[in-house]
Amino acid sequence: MVPARRALAATAAGRKVRLVAIEMVHGSAGSTAIGIKKNLWAPAAIGGEFDLGPTSLVSLEPFRDYLTIVSNTDVRNAEAFTAPEIGGDHFRSSAVFLTQVHPKQTQGSDVHAGTSLDQIYAKAFGQETAIPSIQLCVENVDQAGGCSYGYSCTYTDSISWASATQPLPMTRDPRTVFDQLFGVGATPQERAERRAEDRSILDWLGTATRRLKKELGAADRTRLAAYLDEVREIERRIQRVESKNSSGEPRDLPEAPVGVPDSFSEHVKLMFDLQALAFASDITRVFAFKLGRDASNRVYPESGFKGAFHSASHHGEREDRIMDYQKINSYHVSMVPYLLEKLKNTPDGDGTLLDNSLVMYGSPMGDSNLHNHKRVP
Template identity: 65%
Template sequence: PEIGGDHFRSSAVYLTQSHPKQTRGSDLYAGTSFDQLCAQRFGQETSIPSMQLCIEPVDQSGGCAYGYACAYTDSISWASPSEPLPMIRDPRVAFEMLFGAGGTSEERAARRKTNKSILDWITEEIAFLRKDLGPTDHARLDRYLDNVRELERRIQAIEAGNMNGESRELPEAPAGVPDSFEEHVKLMFDLQALAFASDVTRVFSFKTGRDASGRVYPESGTDRPFHGASHHGGREEAILEFFKINKYHTSLLPYLLDNLASIEEADGNLLDKTMIIYGSPMADGNLHNHRRCPLVVLGGAGGYNPGNLHLKAPDGTPMANVMLSLLHDLGLDDVESFGDSSGEFSLSMSAPMSSSG
């Protein structure tokens, strides 16, 4: 066991379910991640095959502790076993990539200096599109454009506030990054929902915190830093403090779910067609234990996710088994194994189950 080393490899493990090579050099090796297998299969039909988002800075270089390169902890998405993908922290950057008018970064920068909305640059295209739409689709297009504009306004307001000369809680962060964790997460959720609605991309990964993060979340009801709180020593009072942080983090998920559910599709809503995997590669941060890591699967996934189940796997079941089953549910039947999988673990009533609390 490498006490402490878990923090510097666990991000690379989460969506690859691999055993990363211990190296501080450039000879990285983990596995192709779940999201990138989906991007290879479904992302070729969209303008952006996948997008990787994050909340905290992920720009360390060189070697981190316990013999692991920092690249292992900077990304959860791997295009191949040797290629971790960069993650985008700045909502402005993500917004411009997804919706920005102008083919080059220089053109987009020039547009921003005019203080015009991106929608002002495509008025002719919008008018042409509206001509062939019926009343229902016309209303859907208007709602979508209103949502894009509102998101753009929010980002502009954040940038203006962060550039007014006053001190920031996150002085090193780009101007488009809110100091508020909750505001930042919700912006990223809104970007994902709008991108799915317009089919700009069909695959996102989202890293909401750094391994061993020292961030404090005042809204959670505790002033303990995340990593320090995870090492609770088994003390009941300290465990409850850590619970507050985790409860706060998960309390933000309904914002995304409600957003997706509000977007109507021809045969349902966007949540019905979406698969969301939420979890952690660390089960017990106090002991650096990886047994029974939590994993939640949300969204209808096109009818493959029954929902309302709390499943308990037999001891020793790799999380990779669940991910392999999910890949098969999504139509990737030719994927015979994933990470260190030993078989499948179906998310259905026939699977070993415990009652939900």
Template identity: 60%
Template sequence: DKGGGCDYNYSCSYTDSISWSSPTTPLPMIRSPRAAFDLLFGAGGTEEERALRRRTHSSILDWVAREVAYLKREVGALDRQRIDRYLDSVREIERRIQLIEARNSSGEPRELPGAPPGVPDSFSEHMQLMFDLQVLAFETDITRVTSFKTGRDASNRPFPESGSDRGFHPASHHGGKEENILEFNKICQFRVGQLAYFIERLKATADEEGSLLDNTVVLWGSPMGDANLHNHRRCPLVLLGGGNDVFETGVHYKAPDGTPMANVFLSLLHGLGHDDMRSFGDSTGEFLL
């Protein structure tokens, strides 16, 4: 029931969505790498039409081969190299998705039996594929903003790659026992550790001035300050990236009790040039960054 109260009278929609098209309309997560790939790099049409094109063409690039050949004749050597790098990156991600789809449809047992074909059983493989899609979208200026959620809130999914076989939500209710806290920390460190891959990919990708990381702001956080008690106070936030030198890095700030997280969002928006915004969400002012 996504319309009822899940926790502290919050709508269950918050367990699945962090982006909203209006104050009452959540945007669903895209879990499938194939769906994200088609949305960013594929042609339009319905899912059935896109599936038909995939059956008749081994690669999405086959659809535009003639146009690409014409374009490469019209540009200089440097731009041809850029086009080739872009096409190689698109094809490499596409191959990875195709391999996962083939593996998932082979009939071999899956770690996540309920997951659709194309969604990797491995959490780290899934995260890296979704991160690479975002990096390529930034590099080609298809989009300049993404919202990314690493999983559904209150998920019972285990993360065996972390070294723990406990489900995430049950493990979060550690009861204050040291051994349980250490077990939960294994899962948390593993999940947060996936961010390093994204940061390194941004750092390794050239932009007009410096790297993508130099010109990007990554805000990473948690909706819980103390998951054991479902405490939403004092939630941690990490700000990464150069952001065109708008923000000072390497600093730890401790917010006064009761500071809305939205104050950070408002300051972030102002730093990115949205000076006309007087408020954001339940903000009460800016938080110095």
């Protein structure tokens, strides 16, 4: 059911710590030799007087008081350790992002990495919630077996590992996430029947919601109404996406599930909205979110550059191409303030969700043109 009572309890309760770990692949323009000189990622100044102007982080300016930029960091365990591993950087890097363990080179089911940070966090802080952690992605291939350079596709598709041998699947479809958080119906078939009847999840909860409202004061009724409105609005947006993608019109992402928007920004915002709601209602306190897939050639026209992602990352050390690649980096980072603003505007204990959350953003690769893992963003 919609956990509205927990949403109100979370507002009044004590401090709860939360984690969002966001990975973007292919490193950054700021990790190149030219990018370092131009401060395309890390600002020139240290301390609190840094200038975000030249960097890909400029969209985070409204949140600079919350911001910590970690620079000059290498991800040694994503490098090749043996000759057969050379060239396989794109196909092992994501497995290292939150584990910091060198993955075993295998195309079989005997994968091996390490327990990821989000799962360590979930074991420490997520056991009191209905769902200890949730894993999301924007792209994946979701296939068994090998991908390339002798590495299992598992390493490319997941950043979250419950143990050294147990990678966790990342969910791409916002509908699946919505039903996991708020779905009415014991089975997928029952939930599909509710949607076929064009009934909102809130229609199923009308009696319980009315009863809860009678128990609340004016301020809590206002918060409850805002929470339920947000749930319904997200539900409508998902329904609009499903309707459009089921219309028979050509899709930009024909292989994607019907609930996945073709628009990158729309997809990311839906996922961020679901994360913020889950935090507000204390359904979970841990999210791992994979914004891209290594070697992806997706195009991001809203970035101002129409070239393909992977191809753009292989810039050949040309300054003009590095600056084009920075446009993609900047666009990706510009998605994050949407989540931060949602968290900042949501009360939590004596502060806000943003006050009580750690939001990480980074990449396990540095200069993708060189396939290195030095000075990672």
